[in-house]
Amino acid sequence: MTPPTRSPAEQTPPAGPTGAPIPFVRPHVDVDEALLASLAAVLRSGQLSNDGPRVRALEAALSERLGHVTLCTGSGFTALQLAIRCVRRPGAVVVPAFTFVATANAVHAEGRQVRLCDVDAAHWTLCPTALDALLRAHSDVAAVMAVNVYGEPADLDALLRVCTDHDVDLLLDNAHGMGSLLHGRPWPAGVRAAAHSMHATKVLPAAEGGCVALRPDVDPEPLRQARNPGLGGDPAQATAGINAKLSDLHAAVALHGLRDLDAVLDGRRAALRRLRATVARLCDTDGDRPALQLPVARPGAIGNGQNFAVAACDGDAAGWQAALARHGVGSRRYFHPTLSAVGYLRPGQAPTPIADDLAARVLALPLWSRMPSETLAAVETGLAAAIAERRR
Ligand SMILES: Cc1ncc(COP(=O)(O)O)c(C=O)c1O
Numbered sequence: 001m002t003p004p005t006r007s008p009a010e011q012t013p014p015a016g017p018t019g020a021p022i023p024f025v026r027p028h029v030d031v032d033e034a035l036l037a038s039l040a041a042v043l044r045s046g047q048l049s050n051d052g053p054r055v056r057a058l059e060a061a062l063s064e065r066l067g068h069v070t071l072c073t074g075s076g077f078t079a080l081q082l083a084i085r086c087v088r089r090p091g092a093v094v095v096p097a098f099t100f101v102a103t104a105n106a107v108h109a110e111g112r113q114v115r116l117c118d119v120d121a122a123h124w125t126l127c128p129t130a131l132d133a134l135l136r137a138h139s140d141v142a143a144v145m146a147v148n149v150y151g152e153p154a155d156l157d158a159l160l161r162v163c164t165d166h167d168v169d170l171l172l173d174n175a176h177g178m179g180s181l182l183h184g185r186p187w188p189a190g191v192r193a194a195a196h197s198m199h200a201t202k203v204l205p206a207a208e209g210g211c212v213a214l215r216p217d218v219d220p221e222p223l224r225q226a227r228n229p230g231l232g233g234d235p236a237q238a239t240a241g242i243n244a245k246l247s248d249l250h251a252a253v254a255l256h257g258l259r260d261l262d263a264v265l266d267g268r269r270a271a272l273r274r275l276r277a278t279v280a281r282l283c284d285t286d287g288d289r290p291a292l293q294l295p296v297a298r299p300g301a302i303g304n305g306q307n308f309a310v311a312a313c314d315g316d317a318a319g320w321q322a323a324l325a326r327h328g329v330g331s332r333r334y335f336h337p338t339l340s341a342v343g344y345l346r347p348g349q350a351p352t353p354i355a356d357d358l359a360a361r362v363l364a365l366p367l368w369s370r371m372p373s374e375t376l377a378a379v380e381t382g383l384a385a386a387i388a389e390r391r392r
Contacts, residue, residue, distance in 0.1 A: 019328070020330075021325045024331050024367070025366075026201075027205050028370050029253060029257065034256065038054070039249060042248045043249070048248055048249060049247040051228070052251070055245075059072050061255065062213070062258075068213040069216070070211050070214070071223055071227065072210070073245070073246055074245055074246050074247070076195060076198070076209075077102050078243075079244070080103065080106035080107075080145075081242060082223045082227060083145075083173075084106060084107060084143070085110065085239070086193040086223070087112075087192070088142070091141055092114070092115045092141045092142065093112050093141070093144070094134060096116070096118070096119050096125065096146070096147050096339075097117065097349075098358050099147045103147055103173045104339050113140070114339075115349070116339055116345065117134050117144075119352075119354055121358075123298055125149050125152065125153070125155060128159050132165075136166075141168050142169065143168055143169040143170070143171055144163050144171065145173050146191075149176065149295075150295070150303070150306050150307035150364070151304040152297075153303070156182055156188050156191065170190060170191050171193050172194040172195065174186075174195060175196060176307065178203050179203055179261065179304035180303050181301070182300060194212065194213045196212070196213070198254050203264060205253065208250060209251070210246075222239070226239060226241045227244030228241065228245055229241035265304050268306070269305040271367055274380075278384075279292050279294055279383065282384055282387050291387050292320075294310060295309070305367065307334070309363065309364045311358060317360060319390070320363060320386065321363060324363070324382060327385040327386045328381075329365060334363075335359055336362065337360075338358075
């Protein structure tokens with residue numbers, strides 16, 4: 001078996017006006033002899049899943065990296081489910097209205113009511129002031145699920161203060177946030193559990209996978225049982241389990257990716273800085289309303305470059321998407337729609353005008369791991385052309 005020497009991203013020439021639009025995400029796995037040998041070893045080992053050696057090695061490496069006991073799961077969704085099982089008491093879970101629908105669906109799947117809360121207009125993450133107002137109005141809340149948005153941490157210290165004041169647990173949907181830092185650490189020590197995704201499009205892909213990192217006072221054993229799917233321990237104490245296991249094949253892919261994760265993060269951060277600077281420069285015209293809005297960087301935060309998102313200032317995300325595609329730039333209306341538009345979530349929610357407005361305007365634009373420089377340049381050229389077209 002002769003492995004390709006270059007990754008698929010490197011083999012693909014940058015698309016542009018003459019080809020298909022440049023995709024907004026593109027999974028990257030560095031396919032080399034070591035990875036292929038590792039996958040072959042799993043396939044020959046007789047143990048493809050059920051807490052195999054690669055899952056255990058990945059858990060050890062992630063626990064070390066994140067500074068918390070970390071359990072691997074089959075997806076970010078099931079990592080969220082296990083995080084929700086760490087909540088100390090029954091009750092509703094607050095979720096920002098501007099997030100991927102999986103955040104709310106996991107709360108629902110765990111049999112808890114979802115309470116939607118607004119985000120702040122500058123950073124696009126859960127708003128501590130809106131959260132405080134929501135918790136004052138509703139005494140049925142047991143936990144808050146903050147969300148890392150596109151790799152940018154939420155205002156976790158302020159959110160933790162609000163949660164402590166109201167005696168509710170703070171959880172983190174860090175599906176986007178592997179490698180993001182806030183004041184030098186992944187998240188404040190008070191966060192009870194942080195769920196991550198290792199989906200194909202994330203910075204550390206397993207193809208499908210996730211993990212949940214636990215505060216030291218959370219017992220991992222009931223969660224280990226719950227993911228497999230309730231086996232082990234005292235059956236009289238068992239809760240209804242799920243299948244949240246990661247396979248050893250997926251673990252092998254993620255373990256391989258961990259080797260050069262820091263280089264991948266550096267590259268994504270540099271590419272995002274460059275793309276944001278380009279948008280800021282192209283939109284910096286005297287007196288004109290800017291064409292595209294960028295999220296404001298939070299002091300003390302170092303994002304991981306998960307996504308490059310902009311919001312259309314004229315509110316016409318669909319029109320921008322078509323213009324960008326005409327100039328070779330693919331995009332996704334992500335996160336769209338606002339969760340307040342999702343039928344099963346709608347009844348009885350407080351208004352979330354900022355999230356609703358943002359979800360109507362936002363577009364995620366191309367940003368990948370190991371994105372070739374000429375592809376970045378093609379995105380910049382396409383952006384410039386689309387902005388000029390929309391201004392005409
Ligand atoms: C914010 C957020 N939470 C949760 C998930 C679910 O992760 P997964 O696709 O690994 O189940 C995603 C997936 O992209 C996400 O964007």
